Amino acid sequence: MAGVLAVALLAPAPTAPEYVALGDSYASGAGAGSYVEGSCRRSSNAYPALRGAEFPSFEFMACSGATTQSLKPQMRALTPGTTLVTITIGGNDLGFTDVLTTCTLKGDAACSKRVATAVDFLHSQLPGRLDTTYSTIRAAAPNATLVVLGYPRLFTPDDGCRTLSVAKRAALNDAADQLSGEIAQAAGRAGARYVDVREAFAHHGVCSPKPWINALVHPAEDSYHPNRTGQAAYFQALTSAGR
DSSP states (O other), rough: OOHHHHHHHOOOOOOSEEEEEESHHHHHHSSSOOBBBBTTTBBBBSHHHHTTSSSSSSSOOOTTTTTTOOOOOHTTOOOOTTOOOEEOTTGGTTTTTHHHHHHHOOOOOOOOOHHHHHHHHHHHHHHHHHHHHHHHHHHHHHTEEEEEEEEOOOSSOOOOOSSSSSHHHHHHHHHHHHHHHHHHHHHHHOOOOOOTTTTTTTTTTSSSOOOOOOSOOOOOGGGTOOHHHHHHHHHHHHHTOHH
16 A cells, blocks of 8 residues: 555656647637548647647647637646647637528528627627636636637628629628727736737738638638648737737
8 A cells, every 4th residue: 555655756747738828719710621520620730739739738629610608628627737728719709600601591680680790799798708718717727828819800801702793792891800909908908918910910801812811611610710830820810919
């Protein structure tokens, strides 16, 4: 018995993850290919995977479909020893998939109405959800730098895109701007670093000559998500913000 106890005491303690990546499909890398495991569509091309390669211990927890209210399993990876936490979250709270489905399959009026519903929610409900999310992260990882990465506009102005009408594209881009504003403000309230990726993607929307965001593709889950180059742009924005 004493020998067993001695071995246990001498055994190295499990290494706490220094970097924990949380979030939804934009953080997991859906759309960027090279998926590594499970049903979360985690890509080896995703910005957390690229950043995690620079850390001795890394937990890639982001999962496609995640909302602010489904992050609890992801947050179990956080410890007082965590030094960096990144997160992209909020789009699914607004019904990202349903919004894009409505705007793809229905007319301008239906698209505008669905976007308006999402925008109302993002101003009335999302700020409180984000505040709770960021404060929970702070409590679980009090020594970590929290970096919040936003979302790009999906479309480049005047790109001649035939996937959606001009009115639909304008409504979706405007909603993206308003979402970015609320996320930035919530990150500020939490004392987090906010990384705005809209300008990085400004000339690389869905129908641009060099798109960094997928159009409507198969599988559908990859549609309207950053491709491999788009995730590399996210990584560049993340590392530049840390300098």
